[in-house]
Amino acid sequence: MSLVADLGRAELVRRLGGPGLLLRTGPFVSRIQSNIPLVADGIGLMYRDNLIEEPGGFADFQVRLRQSSGLRRWWHPQVRFDHDGREPFAPLPVAQAWPMFEWVMNWCVSNRAHRYLIVHAAVIERNGCAIILPAPPGSGKSTLCAALVCRGWRLLSDELTLIRRSDGMLVPLARPVSLKNASIDVIRAFAPDALLGPSVPGTNKGTIAHMKAPATSVAQVGDVARARHIVFPRYEAGAATTLTPMSKGQLFIRVAENAFNYFVLGPAGFDCLADLVEGADGHEFCYSQLDEAIALFDRLAGVTP
Amino acid sequence: MTARAPSLLVEVLSAPGRVRLLDLPGWDRLLRQANSANVGAILVFLLEEHGLLDDVPPQPREHLEAARIVALRHRRLTGYEVERIRSDLAQLGLPLILLKGAAYAMAGLPSSRGRLFSDIDILVPKDQLDDVENALMVHGWASTHHDAYDQRYYRTWMHELPPMVHLRRGNAIDVHHAILPETAPVRPDPTLLRAAARPIPGDLGALGVCTLSPHDMFLHSAVHLFFGGEFDQGLRDLFDMHRLATHFGAEPGFWDGLVARAVALELTRPMFYALRHASRTFGTPVPASVMVAAEAFAPSRPVLALMDALFTRALVPPHPDCVARFDGAAHFALYVRGNWLRMPMVLLTRHLFHKAFVSPRTAEAA
Numbered sequence: 010m011s012l013v014a015d016l017g018r019a020e021l022v023r024r025l026g027g028p029g030l031l032l033r034t035g036p037f038v039s040r041i042q043s044n045i046p047l048v049a050d051g052i053g054l055m056y057r058d059n060l061i062e063e064p065g066g067f068a069d070f071q072v073r074l075r076q077s078s079g080l081r082r083w084w085h086p087q088v089r090f091d092h093d094g095r096e097p098f099a100p101l102p103v104a105q106a107w108p109m110f111e112w113v114m115n116w117c118v119s120n121r122a123h124r125y126l127i128v129h130a131a132v133i134e135r136n137g138c139a140i141i142l143p144a145p146p147g148s149g150k151s152t153l154c155a156a157l158v159c160r161g162w163r164l165l166s167d168e169l170t171l172i173r174r175s176d177g178m179l180v181p182l183a184r185p186v187s188l189k190n191a192s193i194d195v196i197r198a199f200a201p202d203a204l205l206g207p208s209v210p211g212t213n214k215g216t217i218a219h220m221k222a223p224a225t226s227v228a229q230v231g232d233v234a235r236a237r238h239i240v241f242p243r244y245e246a247g248a249a250t251t252l253t254p255m256s257k258g259q260l261f262i263r264v265a266e267n268a269f270n271y272f273v274l275g276p277a278g279f280d281c282l283a284d285l286v287e288g289a290d291g292h293e294f295c296y297s298q299l300d301e302a303i304a305l306f307d308r309l310a311g312v313t314p
Numbered sequence: 315m316t317a318r319a320p321s322l323l324v325e326v327l328s329a330p331g332r333v334r335l336l337d338l339p340g341w342d343r344l345l346r347q348a349n350s351a352n353v354g355a356i357l358v359f360l361l362e363e364h365g366l367l368d369d370v371p372p373q374p375r376e377h378l379e380a381a382r383i384v385a386l387r388h389r390r391l392t393g394y395e396v397e398r399i400r401s402d403l404a405q406l407g408l409p410l411i412l413l414k415g416a417a418y419a420m421a422g423l424p425s426s427r428g429r430l431f432s433d434i435d436i437l438v439p440k441d442q443l444d445d446v447e448n449a450l451m452v453h454g455w456a457s458t459h460h461d462a463y464d465q466r467y468y469r470t471w472m473h474e475l476p477p478m479v480h481l482r483r484g485n486a487i488d489v490h491h492a493i494l495p496e497t498a499p500v501r502p503d504p505t506l507l508r509a510a511a512r513p514i515p516g517d518l519g520a521l522g523v524c525t526l527s528p529h530d531m532f533l534h535s536a537v538h539l540f541f542g543g544e545f546d547q548g549l550r551d552l553f554d555m556h557r558l559a560t561h562f563g564a565e566p567g568f569w570d571g572l573v574a575r576a577v578a579l580e581l582t583r584p585m586f587y588a589l590r591h592a593s594r595t596f597g598t599p600v601p602a603s604v605m606v607a608a609e610a611f612a613p614s615r616p617v618l619a620l621m622d623a624l625f626t627r628a629l630v631p632p633h634p635d636c637v638a639r640f641d642g643a644a645h646f647a648l649y650v651r652g653n654w655l656r657m658p659m660v661l662l663t664r665h666l667f668h669k670a671f672v673s674p675r676t677a678e679a680a
Contacts, residue, residue, distance in 0.1 A: 066338060066339065066342070067337050067338040067339065067341060067373050067374070068342060069377065071346060093346050093349050093633055093634070094632055094633055094637075122380065123380040124380060168519070272387070273383060273384060273387050274383060274385055274387075275381075275383075275386065275390060306477055
């Protein structure tokens, strides 16, 4: 078993340009093929602690990112994604190749991994206490997640919470955290040691930069956890830190609204979500100060200051 | 036929036991070919039928099970939508004749398990098209093609209304009054098709939900692929014909009456191609006497050689592993042929001219 970091740049580029790099992220293996230097750079930096499989093995997902040919090679070059010959997305400017890579990695999971109930949510764990943070974009979910991870919480996932339907356990992915716009500088100031990739301006979500998952979180990617709390965060400038309990019914509906495959799963999705909501407390959470927010999360996890 | 080793996918669809010999890289290849041909979910039910699922290693098994979940949801939605359409049209007192995917699913045919499709197709008498369209509109279905040219294209020349979509549920329905366009040189008589329709088993059948007869289902599938221009899902469609023929072939009378029925419906040529390519590709057990009778409807030798070459190229999984040089050209040639078979040359030229030069401008101006 070797890591991306063991490969060296030349071998990484060779595999990406040829048979594919078989990259393990949590329970999945993706076959990644790309001749775009930004993709090789991103993988070399953001996934250096991840395991790789030998070329020619079994891959769950096929991720091919290549530059458009013809005129587009020179004039406003573009990056295209294809999954076994199908192209579900429109091409993007090649400067956005890295954010596109992260989006298609998410897309593969949310479209195919129906062994799990998949919720659009961050999930972190400390002291055996896992907390799910579902939220629509703009609520400050990723900022809060990044801040917690920089203060000793384990990252399971920033975008996709995987709830294994067979036993209700949360299965980690430990992939990079996607920071948008003002959050990028907030996290740079809050955690100067955090490893952030380059900022990519002009995406349809604004400026994006990814924060690498801590090596410890990647190393513990095999350790599943049980959800204790489900917290809906909302950043509001100047607001006091408040945690308001939610009823089970409300919690069920709100999580279902944020799930990718709740309707695909049908009755099995209902059962899985019912068990999740039964075993976890739901809260609405309003904050403006990251330090106060982290202190409150530490208390939820029973960490004494 | 051009010599070409069959793809792994075709080998497995023909002889599912082949999966016992697969290692993990082999499974990787099989699943990728199956996904590209849109038969990922068909595979899981096929392997289950043959008692092979337990031989599948855990990693590919997980993908097969995920495909099953998507297929089961599709089946639930189909059942719901068919029931809605039945009730939307109930006041007209017509049988609800389902075509293609929805028909296979509601009749519970083996070929329906895991088969995903996007529209529900129904067949109604031409003189009741307006009533059907009005009843659907009253119940929330709306036409999707607003361009005046497109409306005329469908209503004057085609065998169906412009597709309709339900405003709230977003599902699509195609209302047909025939199985080939008004402009095609052969015209299978829709009254014959409707007269032979069979109620589906169960409560919905008692309420008038029908499919075409076994012969007509097979012939419709054949004409759709071999007279149509779209081969993106060609392999899946040919597998439908294999499954339909294998399933109905066990019923008395299916093989005996097939050729006569094709003659009555003017569908002898597509029947010939379907039997030829299904048996060559998947080993469909076509009785020798039927094959001989069908061969009377083959085209001349040089044309047959050309068509074999084109179909053989178009009927591979569209996966990069399987696609060879000139396959793209074969798809294009078949696309042109498909349109040509549906419209006389003058009309086709006019249609393609409009689509190329007038429609884009209208869209820009809008």
